[in-house]
Amino acid sequence: MQFDFGKNWADYSAIALNAERASQAQEAFAALLAPAGGVAGKSFLDIGFGQGLSLLSAKAAGGRVLGVDINPTCEEVLRRNLAYFPSCEHASVPVVIGSILDDRTVQRIREASPDRGMFDVVHSWGVLHHTGDMRRAAQNAASLVKSGGHLVVALYNRHWSSRMWWIVKYIYCRLPADFQTPLVRVLLPVIYMAKWLVTKGDPRKQARGMDFYFDVVDWVGGYPYEYASKYEVLALFEPLGFRCVKFSPSQVPTGCNEFVFQRDKDGP
Numbered sequence: 001m002q003f004d005f006g007k008n009w010a011d012y013s014a015i016a017l018n019a020e021r022a023s024q025a026q027e028a029f030a031a032l033l034a035p036a037g038g039v040a041g042k043s044f045l046d047i048g049f050g051q052g053l054s055l056l057s058a059k060a061a062g063g064r065v066l067g068v069d070i071n072p073t074c075e076e077v078l079r080r081n082l083a084y085f086p087s088c089e090h091a092s093v094p095v096v097i098g099s100i101l102d103d104r105t106v107q108r109i110r111e112a113s114p115d116r117g118m119f120d121v122v123h124s125w126g127v128l129h130h131t132g133d134m135r136r137a138a139q140n141a142a143s144l145v146k147s148g149g150h151l152v153v154a155l156y157n158r159h160w161s162s163r164m165w166w167i168v169k170y171i172y173c174r175l176p177a178d179f180q181t182p183l184v185r186v187l188l189p190v191i192y193m194a195k196w197l198v199t200k201g202d203p204r205k206q207a208r209g210m211d212f213y214f215d216v217v218d219w220v221g222g223y224p225y226e227y228a229s230k231y232e233v234l235a236l237f238e239p240l241g242f243r244c245v246k247f248s249p250s251q252v253p254t255g256c257n258e259f260v261f262q263r264d265k266d267g268p
Contacts, residue, residue: 001170001173001174001223002130002132002173002223002224003130003169003172003173003218003221003222003223004071004073004221005050005071005074005130005218005222006069006071006072006073006074006077007073008214008217008218008221009050009051009073009074009077010073010076010077011214011217012051012211012214013051013077013080013081015211015214016211016213016214017051017081017084017209017211018084019084021209021210021211022053022081022084022085022209023209024207024208024209025053025054025057025208025209026053026057026060026061028207028208028209029053029054029057029058029061029208030057030061032125032152032258032260033058033121033123033152033260035150035245035246035260036121036150036152036260036262038061039058039061039062039063039120039121040061040062040063041062041063041064042063042064042120042121043063043064043065043066043113043114043115043118043119043120043121043146044058044063044064044065044066044119044120044121044122044123045065045066045067045068045109045113045119045121045122045123045144046058046065046066046067046068046123046124047068047100047122047123047124047127047128047141048068048069048070048100048124048125048126048127048128048130049067049068049069049074049078049095050069050074050077050127051074051077051078051081052067052074052077052078052081052082052093053081053208053209054123054125055067055078055093055095056078056081056082056084056085056088056093057085058121058123059085059087059088059091059093060085060087060088063121064114064115065093065094066094066095066096066109066112066113066114066119067093067094067095067096068095068096068097068098068100068105068109069095069097070097070098070099070100071097072097075095075097078093078095094112096108096109096112099131100124100128100131100137100140100141101131101132101133101136101137101140106140106143106144109144110144113144115146118144118145118146118149119144119145119146119149120146120149120150121145121149121150121151121152122141122142122144122145122149122150122151122152123152123153124141124152124153124154125152125153125154125256125258126154126155126156126256128141128153128155129155129156129224129225129226129227129228130222130223130224130225130226131224132224134155134226134228135236138153138236138237139240141153142237142240142242142263145242145263146263147263147264147265148262148263148264148265149262149263150245150260150261150262150263151237151242151259151260151261151262151263152258152259152260152261153233153258153259153261154256154257154258154259155227155228155233155256155257155259156225156226156227156228156250156254156255156256156257157227157228157229157230157249157250157253157254157255157256157257158227158228158229158232159227159253159254161253161254162227162254165219165225165254166223166225168187168220169220169221169222169223169225170223171183172184172220172221172223173221173223180221183220184216184217184220184221187216187220188213188216191203191216191219191220192212194252195252198251198252198253199251199252227254230247230249230257233257233259237259237261241263241264242261242262242263242264243261243262243264244259244260244261245260245261245262246258246259246260247259247260
């Protein structure tokens with residue numbers, strides 16, 4: 001049982017995405033990757049590329065890119081969204097369709113790597129916690145980072161309400177399709193007010209080129225769902241030879257914490 005992220009990204013791209021939001025996504029991507037020295041000339045892997053904004057931003061910035069996603073619809077959405085990245089329209093943007101949990105997919109990623117099976121930068125924003133096995137997904141992602149390279153991840157923060165939201169997501173994915181949208185509409189004002197109270201800003205003004213409504217659909221339906229505190233994430237990656245070079249806490253308690261890790265050259 002899994003939320004159809006591909007359909008939500010297709011709807012977002014058809015209804016909400018525009019040139020301004022694509023430009024905003026590029027700016028946010030550049031800021032996120034600044035601690036890694038950007039991506040120009042580097043091999044770049046995007047795990048769970050979704051609608052393709054980060055993958056295309058990396059390509060536009062001069063990265064040697066590869067994307068992987070479990071949902072084949074995401075490749076169709078990516079190809080359509082090339083229109084917002086004129087410098088990429090006639091460029092090669094290779095992808096692998098499969099799960100980061102699958103050893104065969106990981107092997108296909110290594111074979112498609114432009115850099116001898118490894119990558120300078122591995123990026124996975126808000127994805128590993130939806131795989132059904134976040135720890136294994138994180139370990140597989142980490143195994144693809146070159147010595148001295150960077151791993152950029154965003155993972156849901158642990159909060160006392162996280163278990164409640166797990167139940168909501170589970171129920172959403174069990175409901176018939178005709179009942180899913182009404183559930184989103186019931187929870188939409190609740191989530192709006194909660195975000196407004198915490199951030200004191202208009203939740204409709206999204207970062208990274210996103211859209212509030214489609215973010216809520218993603219949030220309500222996003223199952224499988226796992227979460228981890230900052231210290232749990234550090235305890236996961238540090239034994240693998242990574243050190244955190246940048247941490248950005250989530251704006252809301254159950255939102256995504258952002259981490260930029262660097263793999264020690266003398267590490268595992």
